[in-house]
Amino acid sequence: MPAPPPALPRARRIGIASGHAGRLRWPRGLLRSAGLRFAGLYAALFGLSALALVLFLWWDTAALLDRQVDAAIRADAQGLNERWESGGLPALILTIRERLAENIDDDAIYMLVDNTGRRLAGNLDRWPPGITTDDDWYEMPIVRDRVRSLARVHNFALPGGFHLLVGRDVEARVKLRRILTDAMLWAVLVVAGLGGLGAFLVRSVLRGMLADISRTTAAIGAGDLTRRVRLSGRGDEFDRLAETINDMLERISRLMEGVRAVSNAIAHDLRTPITRARTRLEDALAHADAAADLRAAIERAEADLDGIVAVFQAILRIAEIEAGARRSAFSPFDLVPVLGDLAELYGAVAEERGLTFIFRSPAALMLFGDRDMIQQAVANLLDNALKFSPPQGEIRLLAESQGRIVRITVTDQGPGIPEAERARVTERFYRGESARTTPGSGLGLALALAVAQLHDGTLTLTDNAPGLAATLNLPGQED
Amino acid sequence: MGSILLVAAWLAIGDAPADDAAQVITDTPDYCAQLRAEVQEEMDVAATAKPAANPEARAPMLAEVDSLAKEGGRLCAAGKVRGGIIRLRRALTLMHESPPHGGE
Ligand SMILES: Nc1ncnc2c1ncn2[C@@H]1O[C@H](COP(=O)(O)OP(=O)(O)OP(=O)(O)O)[C@@H](O)[C@H]1O
Ligand SMILES: [Mg+2]
Numbered sequence: 370m371p372a373p374p375p376a377l378p379r380a381r382r383i384g385i386a387s388g389h390a391g392r393l394r395w396p397r398g399l400l401r402s403a404g405l406r407f408a409g410l411y412a413a414l415f416g417l418s419a420l421a422l423v424l425f426l427w428w429d430t431a432a433l434l435d436r437q438v439d440a441a442i443r444a445d446a447q448g449l450n451e452r453w454e455s456g457g458l459p460a461l462i463l464t465i466r467e468r469l470a471e472n473i474d475d476d477a478i479y480m481l482v483d484n485t486g487r488r489l490a491g492n493l494d495r496w497p498p499g500i501t502t503d504d505d506w507y508e509m510p511i512v513r514d515r516v517r518s519l520a521r522v523h524n525f526a527l528p529g530g531f532h533l534l535v536g537r538d539v540e541a542r543v544k545l546r547r548i549l550t551d552a553m554l555w556a557v558l559v560v561a562g563l564g565g566l567g568a569f570l571v572r573s574v575l576r577g578m579l580a581d582i583s584r585t586t587a588a589i590g591a592g593d594l595t596r597r598v599r600l601s602g603r604g605d606e607f608d609r610l611a612e613t614i615n616d617m618l619e620r621i622s623r624l625m626e627g628v629r630a631v632s633n634a635i636a637h638d639l640r641t642p643i644t645r646a647r648t649r650l651e652d653a654l655a656h657a658d659a660a661a662d663l664r665a666a667i668e669r670a671e672a673d674l675d676g677i678v679a680v681f682q683a684i685l686r687i688a689e690i691e692a693g694a695r696r697s698a699f700s701p702f703d704l705v706p707v708l709g710d711l712a713e714l715y716g717a718v719a720e721e722r723g724l725t726f727i728f729r730s731p732a733a734l735m736l737f738g739d740r741d742m743i744q745q746a747v748a749n750l751l752d753n754a755l756k757f758s759p760p761q762g763e764i765r766l767l768a769e770s771q772g773r774i775v776r777i778t779v780t781d782q783g784p785g786i787p788e789a790e791r792a793r794v795t796e797r798f799y800r801g802e803s804a805r806t807t808p809g810s811g812l813g814l815a816l817a818l819a820v821a822q823l824h825d826g827t828l829t830l831t832d833n834a835p836g837l838a839a840t841l842n843l844p845g846q847e848d
Numbered sequence: 849m850g851s852i853l854l855v856a857a858w859l860a861i862g863d864a865p866a867d868d869a870a871q872v873i874t875d876t877p878d879y880c881a882q883l884r885a886e887v888q889e890e891m892d893v894a895a896t897a898k899p900a901a902n903p904e905a906r907a908p909m910l911a912e913v914d915s916l917a918k919e920g921g922r923l924c925a926a927g928k929v930r931g932g933i934i935r936l937r938r939a940l941t942l943m944h945e946s947p948p949h950g951g952e
Contacts, residue, residue, distance in 0.1 A: 469874055470883060470886065470937060470940050471937055471940055471941045471944065472874075472937060473934060473937050473938055473941060475930060475933070475934055475937075478872070480870075492872055492873050492874035492879075493870040493871065493872060493873065494870060494871040494872075494873050495870055495871075496870075497869070497870040498868050498870075509869070509870070510869040511869055511870050511871070511872055512869050512870070512871045512872065513871075513872045513875050513930075514872075514875040514929065514930055517869065538872075
């Protein structure tokens with residue numbers, strides 16, 4: 370059995386990880402936390418601005434110090450030059466000694482050497498290495514009393530091979546650098562601390578806010594469509610997200626409900642006519658002897674099948690309306706001529722059956738919607754009224770506008786719909802007890818309701834005492 | 849974060865040791881002794897010279913120079929060389945600011 374590969378020594382592993390900061394092995398959950406990423410971004414921005422500030426301070430203050438030091442060195446050198454010109458080398462040496470003796474600020478640097486490099490005056494133990502170019506500025510390390518410091522010097526070439534260094538100890542700049550470095554390190558610590566704290570806070574806040582959404586969606590994913598996201602009531606982005614999700618869930622469950630109802634209805638209500646058609650054909654096959662009998666049976670079956678097709682079309686139409694797909698066909702139109710046509714058509718039928726038909730409407734009623742759909746809905750209401758009217762009954766078709774609402778009411782004097790049944794008659798395929806003897810499939814009111822809802826309106830059924838009053842309430846067109 | 853540390857390291861570079869750096873020799877006990885002798889010499893000269901136009905004004909100055917010089921010498925002896933040197937320099941500056949013959 371092969372031995373497992375030996376684990377890397379711990380120290381080495383850490384060394385590799387810190388060498389490639391990008392590949393650090395964080396706990397997976399931490400890296401995936403959006404809160405941590407936000408906090409990291411925030412900390413990085415904060416760190417960058419702290420860095421920019423420190424660098425700006427550094428360049429600004431260091432440059433100011435440099436300018437002051439340069440001016441002092443130039444003035445100093447000017448004075449020494451005058452002494453050199455008036456008194457020669459001895460005067461220069463004496464002046465350098467004097468200036469050193471009176472240098473209360475304790476920052477002056479002088480060095481005068483002859484052409485062999487021998488020191489004639491000054492306070493450096495030797496000519497500093499690296500200072501080679503005449504008349505140039507240098508920055509060099511020096512040691513004072515065993516403490517390192519920084520000096521800024523100018524190298525002057527004098528006639529006769531003499532060289533003079535005039536400079537200043539710029540320890541202030543070293544101190545400034547140290548202060549800024551400290552500040553920066555502290556800033557790094559603070560950024561890291563605040564960033565960590567911020568990451569933790571942002572993460573837990575985000576978690577808390579998203580927890581309910583993810584719980585709900587998980588439950589729905591598991592099949593529980595009744596769950597909804599809880600609103601915090603603050604009206605913030607998360608509440609709006611929750612509202613959107615809830616609306617979406619509402620719509621999904623409505624559609625699901627619709628699909629379920631339709632398939633149930635098809636299963637229950639279309640089985641009967643299909644079975645009947647089949648029985649008739651079987652019967653004819655078994656018993657019909659003459660060709661005429663067969664033909665009659667086939668014709669009856671054909672009529673049955675036509676009815677089934679019509680029902681399918683109605684179902685599909687309702688489904689189409691409920692999906693809201695027809696909204697693109699909306700346009701403004703005048704309702705009165707539409708109702709006029711219907712009144713003419715149904716008025717003739719009513720007259721034939723000995724019923725009274727009354728049509729009343731204003732001169733014009735503007736609507737915004739689907740003209741054919743609304744015509745179909747009103748036709749369904751009129752169809753019911755004719756179907757359920759007793760002999761000599763009276764049917765009314767009334768249209769009026771009340772405020773911004775347009776109302777189309779159809780009344781009859783038939784049996785009406787009992788209070789308890791009114792909510793159910795608009796369901797697909799529902800047919801009342803009284804309607805068992807009349808033809809129909811129970812889709813008329815369902816379609817009328819779907820049309821009303823498509824137009825943001827309602828369908829109300831009220832008692833006409835006797836009979837039924839069915840009203841379509843549709844929002845009129847704004848002008 | 850890495851870049852911040854880099855810059856911090858860069859800012860701190862000035863503190864790295866460099867053995868070939870030139871030494872300042874006016875921070876040494878020798879130089880302190882030299883300055884002390886110079887001050888003493890000038891004080892002696894001032895004491896023996898004939899008092900000039902305003903001896904009353906020079907007397908307190910000389911007293912202060914004397915005390916500065918003594919303190920400087922004491923600090924140097926105690927090992928606080930830079931502090932001692934600064935006091936001696938101040939003493940010298942003070943003497944030179946008011947020349948014995950009021951010749952300004
Ligand atoms: N004017 C009315 N008077 C009495 N009952 C009615 C009236 N209109 C509808 N109903 C009741 O509501 C049920 C549903 O009506 P709906 O128009 O949806 O179906 P239907 O008329 O039976 O069939 P379809 O309209 O599809 O031919 C009817 O079966 C009937 O019981
Ligand atoms: Mg009907």
